Amino acid sequence: MKAVLYARVSSKEQEKEGYSIPAQIKHCREYADKKGYQIVSEYIDVESAKRAGRTNFNRMIKHIRSDKNIQAIICHKVDRLCRNFRDYVTVDELNIKPMFVEEEFPDNAAGKLTFGMKVLLAKHYIDNLSDETKKGLNEKVEQGIWASRAPIGYQNNKTTHMIDIDPALAPVITKAFELYSTAGISLRELAKRLNAEFAHVMNGRSKFSKTHLERILKNPFYHGWFRWKGHLYRGSHEPAVTKELFDRVQSIFEMKNKPKTHRHEFAFGGLMTCGKCGCAITAEIHKAKYIYYHCTGSKGACDSAYIREQQLEPQFQQIVEGISIDRETAEWLLTVLKSSHDEEKEYHKSETRRLHREYARLQGLIDKAYEDYLSGVTDRAFWQDITAKWRNRQTTLQARMDRLNRANRSYLENASRIIELAQSAGRLYVKQPAAEKRKFLGVLLSNCILDGVMLYPTYRRPFDLIAEGVKTEKWGG
DSSP: OEEEEEEEESSHHHHHTTOOHHHHHHHHHHHHHHHTOEEEEEEEEEOOTTOSOOHHHHHHHHHHHHOTTEEEEEESSHHHHOSSHHHHHHHHTTTSEEEESSOOOOSSHHHHHHHHHHHHHHHHHHHHHHHHHHHHHHHHHHTTOOOSOOOTTEEEOTTTOSEEEOTTTHHHHHHHHHHHTTSOSOHHHHHHHHHHHSGGGSTTOOOOOHHHHHHHHTOGGGGTEEEETTEEEEOSSOOSSOHHHHHHHHHHHHHHSOOOOOOOOOTTTTSEEETTTOOBEEEEEETTTEEEEEEOOTTSOOOOOOEEHHHHHHHHHHHHHTTOOOHHHHHHHHHHHHHHHHHHHHHHHHHHHHHHHHHHHHHHHHHHHHHHHHTTSSOHHHHHHHHHHHHHHHHHHHHHHHHHHHHHHTTTHHHHHHHHHHHHHHHHHHTSOHHHHHHHHHHHEEEEEEETTEEEEEEOTTHHHHHHHHHHTOOOO
16 A cells, blocks of 8 residues: 655754654654555655645645555644645545554544544644734733824834824825815715815825725724724824814714614524525515525526525524534543643643743843943943843743743633534524524534525534534444
């Protein structure tokens, strides 16, 4: 039996900390001999784990697709082969067996589920590190500092990292608020007037449009506040208009806008597509009480029939029950997945040790520079400049260590929530009102095809793997 070997480290530093390519290759070769496989090619990558398009990974995939005699990929462990879902899907579509030295998966639904969940956790780990990086921006926002590109009328100060008034364009914005506050001018007229009056200061910017002006006039940034992730913060930047002027403009918008009618929350709205033409399925109420679903016909006339909500309800209930697992199965899955947590903790330890060493090295340089300054070897300006650079580097290293520590704490939470949901899905679903049922189904499903009166669901990952295990009743074997 033929196989290919794949080894990877995600950085040069990781290679030095015990994840070496030679060690992976040695173990993989021994494993192949033990299992009776002949390794015909070996592929090695030393790249970032965040990128799916690894050079030799792609070459390996191309080789496997061209040689139908290859039956397996042999790798040290799951996260060496798949660190995101794009890689997982690519490997899964090859229809060959991925084999791992440090972990084995049964060739059934349970094996696929465990494999898929480990990839899910690996992806979650990377996303979590990214989230921790974003926390730095959130801390900046809490201090009242806008953490993105400055809107028109302001400019980003690269020296202070603050937001300053743009002396050329701020008067344009102030004028826009003043003109619109009279209530005697439309957005279209306002755009024409500003474009004509201030063309000389726009510095090659696009002309004002009706939509652009509406966004500006509704943006609280211009009176000293800003929105960040749905919350309003008092900014440290200088306001371009007064709060009174801003409020007067908002009142005019309220008077001009027509009141919005209340939309009915349909239990299954936005969850289905038509099996005949692929268009979305929409809902409407007949005689003020009967809810019907039907094809929108957005691609042309469609002869699919209307269907009552009562006919869909038991089918969606059955779809939810399709991912229900018992307590014994849930406990078995959690036990298997905890091994991934242990592996990631080892990476945390090695990476933290490396960062600590670099931090201590910089501290040694700082101490030595101070001694040189005291003894007259260097002058004060040089000592202050070089020390500031090293301390900035230490701050970056400390932030990375903090992110690693925080990321490690929530590694298993994602898997635990998924398995807990699979245990109680049926019970939770029946208790929900219509709007909550739709949200619940949105978590489980990526789409449902309505073919006449029958529903055919497509579960989101990893619920598709759970549903396969429930359907075939193959767990742990």
